[in-house]
Amino acid sequence: MPLSAADRLVKQSRLAAVRASAHADALLLTSHEALAWYLDGPRTHVSLAGPPVLAVVAADDGDTLFVAANEADRLIAEELLPADADRVVRVPWQTPPAAAAAIARAAIPEADVAPALRAARASLLPAEADRYRALGRDTAAALTDAATMLRPENTERDAAAALAELLVGRGIDPLVVLVAGRARLAHRHPLPTDGPLGERAMLVVCGRRHGLIANATRWVGAPGADDGRILEVEAAFLAATRPGMRLDEAFAGGCAGYAAAGFDEDEWRRHHQGGPTGYAGRDPRATADTDDLIVERHAFAWNPSAPGAKVEDTMLVGAAGIEVLTSDPRWPTVTHAGLARPTARPFD
Numbered sequence: 001m002p003l004s005a006a007d008r009l010v011k012q013s014r015l016a017a018v019r020a021s022a023h024a025d026a027l028l029l030t031s032h033e034a035l036a037w038y039l040d041g042p043r044t045h046v047s048l049a050g051p052p053v054l055a056v057v058a059a060d061d062g063d064t065l066f067v068a069a070n071e072a073d074r075l076i077a078e079e080l081l082p083a084d085a086d087r088v089v090r091v092p093w094q095t096p097p098a099a100a101a102a103i104a105r106a107a108i109p110e111a112d113v114a115p116a117l118r119a120a121r122a123s124l125l126p127a128e129a130d131r132y133r134a135l136g137r138d139t140a141a142a143l144t145d146a147a148t149m150l151r152p153e154n155t156e157r158d159a160a161a162a163l164a165e166l167l168v169g170r171g172i173d174p175l176v177v178l179v180a181g182r183a184r185l186a187h188r189h190p191l192p193t194d195g196p197l198g199e200r201a202m203l204v205v206c207g208r209r210h211g212l213i214a215n216a217t218r219w220v221g222a223p224g225a226d227d228g229r230i231l232e233v234e235a236a237f238l239a240a241t242r243p244g245m246r247l248d249e250a251f252a253g254g255c256a257g258y259a260a261a262g263f264d265e266d267e268w269r270r271h272h273q274g275g276p277t278g279y280a281g282r283d284p285r286a287t288a289d290t291d292d293l294i295v296e297r298h299a300f301a302w303n304p305s306a307p308g309a310k311v312e313d314t315m316l317v318g319a320a321g322i323e324v325l326t327s328d329p330r331w332p333t334v335t336h337a338g339l340a341r342p343t344a345r346p347f348d
Contacts, residue, residue, distance in 0.1 A: 026059035026107035036211025042079035136325030176206035274303030
């Protein structure tokens with residue numbers, strides 16, 4: 001992945017504005033999403049469930065990277081901009097890099113400026129958008145390739161294993177892999193079991209590469225009774241998701257779509273509805289209280305669902321409309337509200 005010194009300059013300028021609004025000369029970045037965004041997509045983890053192996057103090061007088069000593073050589077050789085090598089402080093493995101950074105330099109923690117930091121990374125730069133498009137295509141292709149291998153007698157774990165292998169083979173970290181067979185479709189977050197897929201099954205993935213996360217849901221087997229109605233709900237979310245609108249406004253518009261489509265008007269209360277995405281699975285998860293501004297080149301993954309029905313793709317929002325990133329031309333689609341939307345793919 002070619003790193004971009006020009007993109008870093010843009011991001012430094014954005015963080016300078018965040019610091020100025022907080023009346024601080026240094027900001028401590030410690031989360032995977034902030035670090036991957038700011039450093040142009042490095043792998044900031046060893047364990048997917050572990051904390052980042054580095055922290056960054058982004059200050060008026062320049063950046064300082066506090067890196068676990070046993071990870072520094074790999075990061076310098078494979079993940080960081082060449083100019084960053086001179087700004088690395090090696091931290092003994094037994095000391096968390098975030099703790100070492102906090103001791104070394106007085107800086108405001110990122111949690112103190114969380115909304116401003118989300119706003120700083122919301123509008124993707126052209127190179128980031130291109131990386132996202134490639135990730136979206138590869139994630140969607142992995143779902144298609146997995147679906148061609150599945151039969152009703154396969155177990156949910158068979159499907160999850162196939163998906164994880166196909167994602168890893170494309171350099172994508174499988175952060176979330178969910179599978180529900182016919183008997184478990186009522187569960188919104190179905191961790192895979194040994195149960196069979198049966199006549200209809202749901203596949204869900206959240207895959208990360210270069211720090212960006214692609215979210216998508218697909219159905220295999222028989223169509224569902226509410227497949228069309230859930231697309232109407234998604235269309236309500238998308239119609240309200242436009243640059244210049246607030247996230248709570250888009251959330252309200254989408255939630256109103258449940259009743260309009262014939263669902264219980266409170267269906268939205270039974271599961272989260274998604275929201276902005278990018279360097280976090282949801283950045284943030286949309287609610288009635290999230291008032292982030294929607295901007296140009298803002299990534300979204302809405303997540304409308306009802307028992308046995310769900311639709312989810314990663315999309316890029318712009319003045320010209322919605323661009324679906326997690327798309328594979330081999331997957332069957334129907335045109336709904338001007339977009340090609342995935343339908344259930346029959347078993348081969």
